[in-house]
Amino acid sequence: HRIRVSRGLFKESLLEGWKFYFSFLMAQANVHILLLLMQNYLSDLTQVGLYSRASSLTLFMTIVPFSIGPLLYSRWANGTKGAAALEAALTIKVFFVALIITCPLLIYHSKWLLGVIYGEDFILAANIFSILVVGVCLRIVSDPLINFFSSIGKAHVNGYASAIGLIIVVPATVVLVPRYESIGAAAAFVLSNFAMFSILLTVSFFYGLKSRDMVTVKVSEINKLIGMVK
Numbered sequence: 549h550r551i552r553v554s555r556g557l558f559k560e561s562l563l564e565g566w567k568f569y570f571s572f573l574m575a576q577a578n579v580h581i582l583l584l585l586m587q588n589y590l591s592d593l594t595q596v597g598l599y600s601r602a603s604s605l606t607l608f609m610t611i612v613p614f615s616i617g618p619l620l621y622s623r624w625a626n627g628t629k630g631a632a633a634l635e636a637a638l639t640i641k642v643f644f645v646a647l648i649i650t651c652p653l654l655i656y657h658s659k660w661l662l663g664v665i666y667g668e669d670f671i672l673a674a675n676i677f678s679i680l681v682v683g684v685c686l687r688i689v690s691d692p693l694i695n696f697f698s699s700i701g702k703a704h705v706n707g708y709a710s711a712i713g714l715i716i717v718v719p720a721t722v723v724l725v726p727r728y729e730s731i732g733a734a735a736a737f738v739l740s741n742f743a744m745f746s747i748l749l750t751v752s753f754f755y756g757l758k759s760r761d762m763v764t765v766k767v768s769e770i771n772k773l774i775g776m777v778k
Contacts, residue, residue: 567703571694574710578717578740582733585721590729599730601666602676606684609654613643613688617695624699632699633756638769639692640762647685655681679734686741693748693757700755709747713740 583603586596620639624632654661658674666673697705717740724732753759 564701564703567707568698571698571703571707571710574707574714578710578713578744581714581717582721582737585718586725586730586733589722589725592729595730598670598673599676599733601662601670602673602680602730602734605658605662605665605673605677606680609650609681609684610688613691617691620692621695621699624696629700629756632696633752633758634761635772636692636696636752637757637761638773640689641765642773643689643692647688651681651685673730676730676734679731680737683734683738683741686738686745690741690745690748693745693752696752696757697748697755702755705748705751709744709751712747713744716740716743 583596583600586599587593590596616639620635624635655678658677659671662670662673662677694706697703717736720736720739721733724736726732728735749757
């Protein structure tokens with residue numbers, strides 16, 4: 549009886565909460581709808597298994613960047629929108645450079661990795677993995693934008709972008725999977741993530757991000773990055 553309930557805080561939590569839930573739900577649908585559709589459009593479930601293992605291997609690529617995301621969101625939510633925009637652009641550049649270095653190595657060693665982690669039977673998933681890597685890279689460089697929109701109270705933008713990605717991935721899967729099997733599913737995944745990244749990037753320009761900040765590297769930015777890492 550001594551606990552006081554703040555109606556204002558409760559209402560604000562509900563209003564913001566549904567935006568985050570909608571965004572999360574659409575993002576998860578984009579990931580899992582492919583496997584669901586593949587089971588309906590493929591008679592050979594071996595292809596589903598290969599795609600599933602290749603997709604699981606890509607999760608190792610997201611551990612570090614997706615672990616950094618919540619820290620950035622917390623930092624940006626407590627700062628100004630301009631500072632958040634600058635640091636979001638910097639983070640995208642850092643992720644991009646890191647992916648250029650690591651992705652070729654992952655693709656080159658994908659057969660070995662699949663054999664060690666999942667067994668020799670799944671080495672055939674290497675070709676699928678090499679395509680999925682492109683989509684995962686787009687997802688990783690989208691993550692700073694997702695956290696940027698969340699930090700400025702625009703989490704619903706992420707949900708809308710994911711919803712459009714879902715609208716794209718479903719017909720792409722229906723068309724490509726019967727003809728190209730798991731390779732077609734991987735291509736549909738790439739198309740979906742490309743659409744989401746393009747939408748998030750375009751909309752971000754209306755909320756403070758600048759295109760020139762995406763392509764230039766300054767000494768002050770490097771020092772800021774070192775400070776952020778510390």
